Amino acid sequence: MAKIKSLDDLRKMKDNLQSKINLREKGEDPSSHVQIKVAMATCGIASGAKTVMEFMMEELEKRGIDSVITQTGCMGYCYAEPTIEVTMPGKEPVVFGYVDTKKADEIIEKYIKNNELVDGIIPMNYETIDKK
Amino acid sequence: MAKYKMHLLVCGGTGCRASASDSIIEKLKSEITAKGLQDEVQVIMTGCFGFCEKGPIVKVLPDNTFYTQVKPEDAAEIVAEHVIKGRKVQRLLYVDPKNQEHISDSKHMGFYRKQIRIALRNCGFINPENIDEAIAREAYQALGKVLGEYTPAATIDIIKKSGLRGRGGGGFPTGLKWEIASKNKADQKYVVCNADEGDPGAFMDRSVLEGDPHTVLEAMAICGYCIGATQGLIYIRAEYPLAIKRLKIAIEQAHEYGLLGKNIMGSGFDFDITLRYGAGAFVCGEETALIHSMEGLRGEPTNKPPFPAESGYLNKPTNVNNVETFASVPVIILKGADWFSSIGTEKSKGTKVFALAGKINNVGLIEVPMGTTLREVVFEIGGGIKNGKKFKAVQTGGPSGGCLTEKHLDTPIDFDNLIAVGSMMGSGGMIVMDEDDCMVSVAKFFLDFTVEESCGKCAPCRIGNKRLYELLDKITKGEGTMEDLDRLQNLCKVVKDTALCGLGQTSPNPILSTMDNFYNEYLAHVNDKKCPAGQCKSLMQYVIDPEACVGCTACARNCPVNAISGERKKPHLIDTAICIKCGACIEKCKFNAISIK
Numbered sequence: 001m002a003k004i005k006s007l008d009d010l011r012k013m014k015d016n017l018q019s020k021i022n023l024r025e026k027g028e029d030p031s032s033h034v035q036i037k038v039a040m041a042t043c044g045i046a047s048g049a050k051t052v053m054e055f056m057m058e059e060l061e062k063r064g065i066d067s068v069i070t071q072t073g074c075m076g077y078c079y080a081e082p083t084i085e086v087t088m089p090g091k092e093p094v095v096f097g098y099v100d101t102k103k104a105d106e107i108i109e110k111y112i113k114n115n116e117l118v119d120g121i122i123p124m125n126y127e128t129i130d131k132k
Numbered sequence: 133m134a135k136y137k138m139h140l141l142v143c144g145g146t147g148c149r150a151s152a153s154d155s156i157i158e159k160l161k162s163e164i165t166a167k168g169l170q171d172e173v174q175v176i177m178t179g180c181f182g183f184c185e186k187g188p189i190v191k192v193l194p195d196n197t198f199y200t201q202v203k204p205e206d207a208a209e210i211v212a213e214h215v216i217k218g219r220k221v222q223r224l225l226y227v228d229p230k231n232q233e234h235i236s237d238s239k240h241m242g243f244y245r246k247q248i249r250i251a252l253r254n255c256g257f258i259n260p261e262n263i264d265e266a267i268a269r270e271a272y273q274a275l276g277k278v279l280g281e282y283t284p285a286a287t288i289d290i291i292k293k294s295g296l297r298g299r300g301g302g303g304f305p306t307g308l309k310w311e312i313a314s315k316n317k318a319d320q321k322y323v324v325c326n327a328d329e330g331d332p333g334a335f336m337d338r339s340v341l342e343g344d345p346h347t348v349l350e351a352m353a354i355c356g357y358c359i360g361a362t363q364g365l366i367y368i369r370a371e372y373p374l375a376i377k378r379l380k381i382a383i384e385q386a387h388e389y390g391l392l393g394k395n396i397m398g399s400g401f402d403f404d405i406t407l408r409y410g411a412g413a414f415v416c417g418e419e420t421a422l423i424h425s426m427e428g429l430r431g432e433p434t435n436k437p438p439f440p441a442e443s444g445y446l447n448k449p450t451n452v453n454n455v456e457t458f459a460s461v462p463v464i465i466l467k468g469a470d471w472f473s474s475i476g477t478e479k480s481k482g483t484k485v486f487a488l489a490g491k492i493n494n495v496g497l498i499e500v501p502m503g504t505t506l507r508e509v510v511f512e513i514g515g516g517i518k519n520g521k522k523f524k525a526v527q528t529g530g531p532s533g534g535c536l537t538e539k540h541l542d543t544p545i546d547f548d549n550l551i552a553v554g555s556m557m558g559s560g561g562m563i564v565m566d567e568d569d570c571m572v573s574v575a576k577f578f579l580d581f582t583v584e585e586s587c588g589k590c591a592p593c594r595i596g597n598k599r600l601y602e603l604l605d606k607i608t609k610g611e612g613t614m615e616d617l618d619r620l621q622n623l624c625k626v627v628k629d630t631a632l633c634g635l636g637q638t639s640p641n642p643i644l645s646t647m648d649n650f651y652n653e654y655l656a657h658v659n660d661k662k663c664p665a666g667q668c669k670s671l672m673q674y675v676i677d678p679e680a681c682v683g684c685t686a687c688a689r690n691c692p693v694n695a696i697s698g699e700r701k702k703p704h705l706i707d708t709a710i711c712i713k714c715g716a717c718i719e720k721c722k723f724n725a726i727s728i729k
Contacts, residue, residue: 002389004389005397005398006398007280010272010276017268020264021258021268023139028196037218040218054135057135058135
């Protein structure tokens with residue numbers, strides 16, 4: 001194993017290793033990052049949610065956007081799978097339907113980067129228990 | 133390469149391992165592999181999460197779900213429901229004792245809400261057996277910074293300014309200690325880490341060593357650089373096998389990376405660390421006794437001066453610090469003295485780790501800013517007293533400390549405030565007592581401990597403590613007199629003033645402080661021959677209420693010494709001369725006819 005010869009070496013090494021625990025550090029404080037939930041129930045996976053999730057993980061990292069991507073169960077919009085829910089810091093969550101990799105790319109570029117809405121938003125038609 | 137989407141952190145602390153967290157890890161891994169998810173989900177063993185009461189703990193990230201009391205059988209459900217379908221397993225979530233709500237995010241749990249984690253920052257977050265994870269969390273950066281950018285004197289200055297004080301009990305300013313050791317000239321100096329944690333109920337040092345060993349190694353090297361030592365020694369009790377194992381792994385990995393050994397990070401500074409095992413004697417937590425034990429001599433303290441900073445291990449200048457103190461050092465270097473001193477009270481800076489034990493709902497390890505009140509610790513973080521009983525007292529500082537009572541609940545906890553109310557910080561054990569605890573028995577318990585642990589070198593401790601114990605024993609048996617109470621108080625003062633080392637000088641504290649705060653209980657034992665808490669067996673009587681007794685004979689049949697007599701369907705009677713007060717009859721009585729008086 002290579003010895004660490006200077007503080008710079010150590011810092012470089014830290015940056016390289018950072019990705020190993022990034023997932024955990026962001027998970028500790030999810031509300032300050034872009035949070036994305038991918039619906040991964042039977043309906044979602046059958047419609048290609050897995051590909052979308054992998055695509056988003058890779059692309060967001062490549063484009064340097066700090067994000068927490070988690071999978072979740074069926075949101076009930078089975079007609080519009082794959083669906084993803086995007087929560088920008090300090091904002092209400094927005095659900096997008098019929099998300100393929102092309103759409104995912106559009107969501108990253110327009111909504112996440114520029115806060116520009118894109119077609120295919122599914123209106124939230126319920127209230128959560130927290131708000132009652 | 134595997135691209136993980138999810139991390140499952142499983143506690144590998146001693147407490148959770150005792151509840152089979154090892155096999156939880158195994159089961160989770162095999163379930164994940166069976167489902168073909170081994171490249172997406174990573175299972176990691178971590179150090180202690182601190183919430184030992186509800187262990188074993190499994191934490192799922194990035195969605196920050198906190199599962200409690202997980203069993204190996206639950207692994208399949210966690211994988212099938214949470215990992216695959218994204219549905220949290222409700223029954224394993226923490227239930228708020230106040231409103232019975234399931235809480236999945238640990239940040240919303242009362243236990244974690246008030247905590248700031250400095251010494252425990254990596255415990256329950258990284259895999260302690262993997263140096264890469266520690267490095268990703270900035271391990272050894274402080275050492276690199278100090279070696280490259282600061283002189284030893286400048287580093288000591290930072291520690292001094294931060295206001296860090298020794299976490300082992302005494303509260304001596306750490307920076308000052310380093311400065312004294314650095315000024316003494318010698319061909320060889322030593323850095324010693326005191327990991328001889330011996331207070332009953334305290335386990336914070338063990339958890340740091342088990343959960344984040346690299347932080348201690350790094351801090352020892354920093355200290356070595358400051359005082360001019362190239363050799364570090366960790367004195368650890370042999371009863372901590374897991375901590376020893378992880379320290380060995382950590383030392384080996386640090387060597388492989390060149391973070392210990394010769395010419396660390398190209399700076400020309402050499403530092404190496406070896407382990408020394410203690411046999412678990414309480415007195416060896418005292419630094420001079422510890423040094424003697426390391427030299428192969430009897431673990432007995434010697435008079436100070438000379439202080440170890442002048443003449444310690446092998447008569448060379450030696451700096452001894454406790455585990456938790458070391459664990460705070462790297463953070464101070466990286467974040468600055470001002471940051472650290474902004475936390476805490478005027479004279480006690482930073483945070484302190486406490487081990488909560490006794491009659492409290494959330495037994496475990498917590499880290500709070502200095503100045504947090506006892507009420508916050510016991511009722512908010514600790515979740516209150518078990519079974520809805522009434523709070524009576526908290527013993528802090530172990531056998532050297534005293535108790536704090538209801539009137540101290542709003543006292544901000546720091547070194548000086550605790551001493552002012554007749555207790556002390558100690559290493560941070562907190563034993564919580566409720567209305568069923570007899571304070572005379574508590575004092576007796578601690579004296580029993582000090583009598584056992586006294587090294588026997590000086591007469592006040594060897595003989596004095598034994599006599600104190602005998603007096604307490606007499607009182608709990610109902611044979612005490614008012615003169616005994618006076619004698620007890622006087623002897624306490626004599627032992628306190630004349631004993632050689634910290635152990636003897638503080639051993640009467642539990643008696644003095646219980647006499648101060650609960651004198652009525654002592655009086656009740658002496659005058660009324662009664663134990664108000666109903667704990668002292670000799671002072672209790674089991675009585676059958678003839679009105680309530682239906683004569684079912686259940687008690688008589690279950691009495692192991694045949695002390696109960698009576699005819700069927702007629703009230704029974706207990707012969708108190710034969711009764712051994714075991715309580716079997718109370719358990720068996722279905723009519724609540726038996727009581728303790």
